[in-house]
Amino acid sequence: MSKEQLESEVLDTKSPGSHEYDLKHRNSIVLVPQPSDDPNDPLNWPQHKKYTILAILSVTAFSGLASSLANQLGLEAQAELYGKSLTELSYTVSAAVAGIAAGPLFIVPLAHVFGRASVIFWTLLGCIACGVWSAEMTGPDQYIGFVLSRLFGGVFGSVPSILGAQMLMDLFFLHERGRVFTTFHMCFLMGTVAGPTFGGFVVQHVAWQFEFWWTVALQGAVALMVLIFLPEIGFTRDAGKVYPKQPEGFLANRVATFLPGTKVAHRDGLREAPRSAVAQFLIGFSPTGLLVGIYAFGFFGWFVSVNTLLTVFLQEPEIAGGYGFEPQQNAAFSFALWIGVICAQVWGSIFNDRIPMKLAKKAGGLWKPEYRLHSLWIPSTFFMPIGLGIFGAALEYHLHYMVLALGSFLITFAAFCSIPVGINYLIECYMDHPTEVACIMGTYRLTLGLIVPFFKDQWIDSVGVGWVFGMMAFFSLFAFSLVVVLMFYGHSLRQIRFGILSKDEEGMKVTDQDQQSFS
DSSP, rough: OOOOHHHHHSSSEEETTOOOEEEETTTEOOOSSSOOOOSSSSGSHHHHHHHHHHHHHHHHHHHHHHHHHHTTTTTHHHHHHHHHOOHHHHHHHHHHHHHHHHHHHGGGGGGGHHHHHHHHHHHHHHHHHHHHHHHHHOTTTTTHHHHHHHHHHHHHHHHHHHOOOOOOHHHHHHHHHHHHHHHHHHHHHHHHHHHHHHHHHHHHHHHHHHHHHHHHHHHHHHHHHHHHHHHHOOOOOSSOOOOOOOOOSHHHHHHHSSSSSSSTSOHHHHHHHHHHHHHHHHHHSSSHHHHHHHHTTTHHHHHHHHHHHHHHHHHHOOGGGGGGOHHHHHHHHHHHHHHHHHHHHHHHHHTHHHHHHHHHHHHHTOOOGGGGGGGGGGGGIIIIHHHHHHHHHHHHHOOOOHHHHHHHHHHHHHHHHHHHHHHHHHHSSSSTHHHHHHHHHHHHHHHHHHHHHHHHHHHHHOOOHHHHHHHHHHHHHHHHHHHHHHHHHHHHTSSSSOGGGGGOTTTOOOOTTTSSSOO
């Protein structure tokens, strides 16, 4: 971007009440963080370049999670091969979820040493290898090997969805993050729905191994796209990480970025990696991290449980309380979840920036991270508990499968509305640790869904299937009450934290009262 283009994109205007320096604006919005005057600053990159990177990161994260859960609707064929029940085969899905939850805690800190783009690329190759491994587990005595392939597929497949958060923080301003994080999270969470759907159509017509071969082909194409187009996004700011100058030639830049990437990573990577590993847990046990984490645990966790067990409910024979679906019927049913994801994307695009910016304007233009949380009221208090109630009633009274689809839609919509807001809020509480926030929150939101399949039968036997989901509805309301605590007492709770996590954006000027409102 030329100096003239940069000046036309970002306007300098005097902030009301400020006599020390000019604040840079875009239209009526004060740019937070304030960009430097260097065209190489990622904040100053043209919008088309930023959104291209967003698209690459979104597709990469989508492919990783789609591959991890690709066999979810092929359980019946695999159960016949290995001589296991459908519930036992659902443990392979639980293994993938465990990998998705725990894998980033160990792999993501390496990005400080090797660079984020490099770690994304090499974990994509690892995910491809796991897809091949799963497809080759065709012997009746290879159940354990199949479970392990799914575990490591989840470990590698989850990494792009975590590292993308840090890269997007480096690219976009505060007033853009709601839409950006919504788009990114909807894309990679869509992978958890699309992977099983495509797998269900595949396994109906060809051998179940092709559930994995199509993901291998997809990820090969995505890895090539990352290799050619994804830059390492790093820029040296005042008192921040120091990044080396990257080679300008295409081939030299690609070699420096991916083989293995240490030449473009920040210079304190070896010391920062263990700090990053520790910071994940410090964030997770800080008051704000704990409250948002329990909310994700007891809210999104029910969606994970429903999504993991949906195949069991739908494909079990009617005499056993199921619907007797074939894999293709199951795949068609999953479009109810797709619609929920799409509606959550629309909802987030409309409200996740607009509501907090309106609240900031009412507060004189000063920012508080807690403003983000107010877009959760309707999804959390209305759609999730009602969806869980409808889902449980449909199973209890064996209602038409379209009633079950309605419950699935509402659960998916509410759950997918919750994740971008919660993560965006915590990232703005811990500005120097967006990757660590994404890591630990992934563990929180997936853990409950991981363990429910192991005691599902005992829970149903104790209270009945209807009340299982009725209890989930009440638990989800309790989980949201913790977010309400943050809305009113978040400022005080943010002061109770570990010293290395002290940076947030509270008090930043985001709108000017004498300029037009955000819309």
